[in-house]
Amino acid sequence: MVSLSYCMPFLSFLCFLIFFPCLIFTGHSMRHIFFYFNGICFPPFKDKNGFFCFVSSLSPFSLLSLSISTCNMRPLLFGILPIKENSCGSLSSVTVALCLLTLLLMVIWGRKSKRSFFHFHHDSQLDHTKYPPPPGPKPWPLVGNLLQVGEQIHLSLTGLRLQYGDIFKLRLGSLTVVVLSGYNTIRQALVRHGEAFAGRPNLFIFSAIANGTSMTFNENYGPVWLLHKKLCKNALRSFSQAEPRGFGATCLLEEHICAEAAGMVQVIREKAAKEDMEGIDPATTLVTSVANVVCALCFGKRYDYSDKEFLTIVDVNNEVLKLFAAGNLADFFPVFRYFPSPSLRKIVQYVRRMNRFMERNIEEHIDTFDKNRIRDITDALIALCEEREESKDTSMLSNDQIIHTVIDIFGAGFDTIIAGLQWSLLYLIKFPDIQDKIQQEIDEHIGKPQLPRFSNKAKMPFTEAFIYEVFRHASYVPFTIPHCTTRDITFNGYFIPKDTCVFINQYQVNHDIDLWGDPEKFRPQRFLNPCGLLNKELTEKVQIFGMGKRRCLGDEFARLEMFVFLTTLLHGLRIENVPGQELDLSTDFGLTMKPRPYRITISQRF
């Protein structure tokens, strides 16, 4: 007789081995699989009635392993298994022997295999002779450290930093990942050793999304990539700073942003007039307004708030980001690249829909192109393709790469800003005194008859400090897009080989107690010096846009847009929490983490 709770992990692991592929084929994402793992790896606990409960006991693995391990199968009801404390499941010696054999085989397999299907960044590549590899938790055979990482990856990796320091190593399936934390360490890696850390890993998901033409996901760092990034930067800058079409604005970007922000406030007013005490969910209005700004720059047009096609595209973009963050098995277990995977198929379908939208817009532009009348970023890129034969520089890039620039900008240009605004509104209703201070600044520097403009930002340090504090406290882009080493490097005494995937933990920097003192407090004042001006040395430490060669191209754009949207909203409206609504600042891990849904009530200020 073997105690049930001792046997569970072994039996579950055996089940896992058998049913793991089934899960993939039935469309389960990494997120689900982590969930199943939780169910099987945490031993059952006892509830107040003396029954054993399982952490996520309705997961198929738990149920399955229970049915195998208990000799007399008892009824399973809503995840509670009615077995008294010391009751044991008797196990056949064959089952135990099978478990032990499986584990033994996995240990041998984990040690011996060097560059098999399951190992493409194996430890053996590390040069242990001169410098050691970074430390890290001991990986399990096959799954590596996937179990320790869990669902809230930003929290678990921040916790592991306390144990292993700023540079540590993990194995996610077969993928070796070096995790960098700490402001100085990250800065040293991404700025001082910028080129060595400027690659992108050759992740299956990147190629599924971008097919080699994207600047953002391209893993080949070198002259061609540098040129592509320069092109992307110039396209964005020249169109943001182009002459406005109407009067009043200083540049095209300001014109678009101010118009969309004013439109958004109007739509919120109209929606609120229709609702009563329930309040309104500001999310969809924010989404359409923000996405319209980047759409106007890229394609020279805006969409109506109820345009179905546009809303679908915005939705599809969100879904791709969600699936992307859930992790893809083919990246952790390369053998799955050779099998059809429903979750990957879903991503490909979404990407195709997105591409069809882009292609339609690009084709429309090609049909109506006039080189003497460049209307937007797409036109500018088409002109570049036409001229590229004459230009030695751009001939390094294919037409596909050049045109893909507009997709890079469009894809990156709204979800992060929308999330920033959603968090901002949540903090504003949670901390009404902070809203008072921003409105005081608005009244002082903008006044009733004017609407906010870019030029107001420099004179409103408290509002700027608020935006930085939202970035820091919410840390809603917890990691940058994964990086990769472009050559072997010895970094802070550790050897990291070429082609190692590197995670940059921005969340940890933003919650580092040594840097902030009271990181868990939401306190915009921390960014103001005694004269009430913005402390630039401190704002630089907030990590949200990355650093160095791969730094975000839209950081200035994003800060200006957030400033104008927030101040335009607070200029005309007071926003408040709906009575009785609990405001929850927690969130789930993702590439961009959104707050949980909430509603607001509004009242006119003037």
Ligand code: HEM
């Ligand atoms: C608050 C808003 C934004 C946040 C928090 C944000 C954050 C980021 C982050 C973390 C990265 C990855 C950096 C790295 O891998 O090290 C990134 C890359 C990028 N972002 Fe942003 N972003 C924002 C807005 C924008 C906007 C508005 C645009 C363009 C209109 C943009 C364009 C890009 C591009 C093109 C890249 C790829 C850069 C590269 O791979 O070299 N972003 N952004």
